[in-house]
Amino acid sequence: MKQIFMAGPWITEHEIKVVEDAMRNGWYENAYYYVETFQKEFAKYHNRKYGIMTPNCTTAIHLLLTAMGIKDGDEVIVPECTWIATAAPITYLRATPVFCDIEPDSWCLDPKSVEKSITSKTKAIIVVDLYGNMPLMDELIDISKKYNIPLVEDSAEALGSSYKGVKAGKFGIGSVFSFHRTKTITTGEGGMLLLDDDKLYERCMFLRDHGRVKGIPYYNSEVTYKYMPFNVQAALGYAQFQRLDELVAKKREIFKMYKERLSDIEDLQFNAEPEYVFNSVWATGLVFGKSHHMTKKNAMKQNEEMGLPTRPFFYPLSSLPAYPGCEEKYKNKNLIAYDISSRGINLPCALNLTDDQIDAICNGIRKILSR
Template identity: 35%
Template sequence: MQIGGGRIPVYAPVLGDEELENVVAAVRSGWVSSLGTFIPEFEREFATFCDVREAVAVSNGTAALHLALLALGVGPGDEVLVPSLTFIATANAVRYCGATPIFVDADRATWCIDPAALDALVTPRTKAVIPVHLYGHPCDMDPILDVARRRGIAVVEDAAEAHGAEYRGRRVGAFGAIGCFSFYGNKIMTTGEGGMCVTDDPLLAERLRLLRDHGMDPKRHYWHDIVGYNYRMTNLQAAIGVAQVKKLPGFLEKKRRLGAWYAELLAPLAAAGRIVMQPEAPWAKSVFWMCSVLLAEARVSRDEVRARLHDRGVDTRPFFHPVHLLPPYERRERLAVAEDLGGRGLNLPSGLGLDRSHIERVAKALTEALDP
C-alpha cells in the first residue's frame, strides 16, 4: 500500500508474494471455481485458528450469516435478536429467511449488543440471537449464552469484524452454535469477497455444506432433496485465504499496536473531554478492526470534523446508522445508546500498512479539526 505523505485511507488490504504465488498455482491447476485443494486447506487452517472442529468457506460474510440461520432452522414467522448498531447485513440475513429481526440496544461499555436487554425481548417466536463483535471488540458472551440456554434459543456469532478477538482468553466464533466471518477487502484478513461459517457440530457443518451447494446430495450427482443456494467460495479466493490466514497472527499484533498508538496519542483529547476512546473491557482482547472514537462535543459537527480531516488527507467513516432507523426496517422504538453512538462515532484510519507516523498525523489532524 502506498501511503507515504499522501492520503491516509480508512483501510487497505496488505497482500504479498505468497498470495500471488497461490493464485498463480490455482490458475495453473485449472481449478478456478469451487473445487480445488485451496478450499479444504483454507477451511482446515481457519478452523484451527478459531479452535473449532469445522469450517465451511462461503462466498461472503452475509451468505455465512444466511446459511447459519437456515442451518439452525430459522424461517418465516420466527424472530431473531440482533443489535441495531451493526452493518445492515446482520439484519438482512434474518430477513432473507423470512424471519423478523428484533433490534436490541447497544451496551455503552462495549458498543456491542446489550446483554441486559435480551431477556425482555425473548418471545415464544424467538429462534436465535446474533451477537455482533462490533469494530473488533468481543461481546460480553457469558450473559448472552446464559439467556440463550435458559430461553432455548440459538446463538449465531457475527464475527465479520473480529477475526482473532478474544473473550476471556478464547477466540470469538467458537462460542455460539455457528460463528460467521467476512473476508471482504477491508477486513482484518481478506479473500477479496468471501466468508466462513465455523462450528463444533459436524451435523451443522454437513447442513451448511449442503445448503452452500444447491442442496445437492454429496453422494448422488444432481440429486437435490432441498432448495439450496450457490454460496460457494472459489479456489482462487481460498488461495488468497490460505496465504492470509498464515499471516493472521502477525496482522493481529499490528492491529493491537495501532490500537495502543491511538490510545496514547489521543489521550490528551480524551482527557480534555473532547472525545471518548474506544472501550476495551477487562475481559476482552479487541482486535481494533476499526480504531474508533466518539466525538464528545457538539461545538463541531461530525460532518464538519470529517470534512476537516479530509482536507488534511485523513479519510474517516461515520459509525453505522442504527439499523432500526433505516428505511427497510424503520421502527418506532427508541434505542437510546445505539442512536447516541451511531450519531457520534467516527472510524479512523485502521489499515495494517499504517505505522506510528501515520497515527501521529491522524491525531494531529483530529486535534486541529476539533477546534471550533
C-alpha cells in the first residue's frame, strides 16, 4: 500500500492549465488578473462585499485585527482548541488572548464560556469553525450584539460549510480562510480575508502594502506590512475554487467512509452534523468515549507503530509552552476543552486517500480498541 498522508491536495490538469496561463500571460497589464478574479468570485460565493487575498491566513487575521485597532492591553477571546494561528496575531499586537471553553458537540467556542469571560478590555471575539464544524452562531452573534464586541470568524478549516443556510465565512465583521497545502483548496501558502464594511476594507488595503498613499508613488504615511498576493498563486487558488464542489464531496466521502466503517463500535464521537449544519469536514476528528479509556497520546503511538498516521486533536492553547503560566489559570475553567482534547485524534484527510487506505486506518482503530 502506498504511503498514507495526513493531508494534501487534489490537483488536476485544470489547475495546471490555469497556472500555465498565469505564467505565460499574467504579467504587465494582467499582473493582478487572477488575484482580482479570485478575490471577487470568492467574496461573491460567500455573499461578502470584499475579498482580500493574503500570503496566508495568519497574515489575514493579523491584518484584520490591526485594522480593527486591537492594541496593547486589549483582550481578544479565542477558543481553547484551535491552531495557534488563530491566536498568535493577538500577541503580535501585544494584546492578550483570553481562552474560552469549547462545547462538547461541535468542539467550537462555547457561548456561555464567552459571556463569562467578557471584561471591559474585551475588544473582539474570534470564533473558529473547527475541522469544518460550525459553532453555535446564533448565540455567539447575540453575545456580540449584547456587549457590542465585534465577532471575527476564522473559517480556515470550513470552506464549503454552512450554518442555517449561511456560508461559513459570512459571520461577523470579517472572516478568514487558509489555502495552506493541507487545506480543502490550496495555493501552497495563501489566505483570504472577507469583509463587508467599506472603511475596514480601505484600511486593510492600506495596511497590506506598506501604508502607501493612493496616487502618490513611493509615498508612505505609516509604517505597515507587506502582505501582498501573487498572481500565479491566485491562479491556482481560483482554479481550485472552481472545483470546490468536487473537493468538498471528496472530503465528505472520506468522512462518511470512516463513520460507516467504524459504526459498529460504540462510544465514538465524530464531527457534528446537526440538521442545520452542512459540514465540509476539512478533517475527520475522532474522540474516544470515556468507556474506551484511550488517550490521544496512546492512540497515536499505537497507530504509529502500525505505520498509520494520525494527529492529536488540537491541544488547549493554554496548555502549550507558547503560553507560559496559562495552564494553571485555565485548566480548571475550560474543562470540556481539556477533556475532549485528551481523548481526540484527527484521522488522515488527504484528498488522495484510497478506499484501501481508509480500510487500513479503520482496521487500525478497531485493533487498538480491542487490545
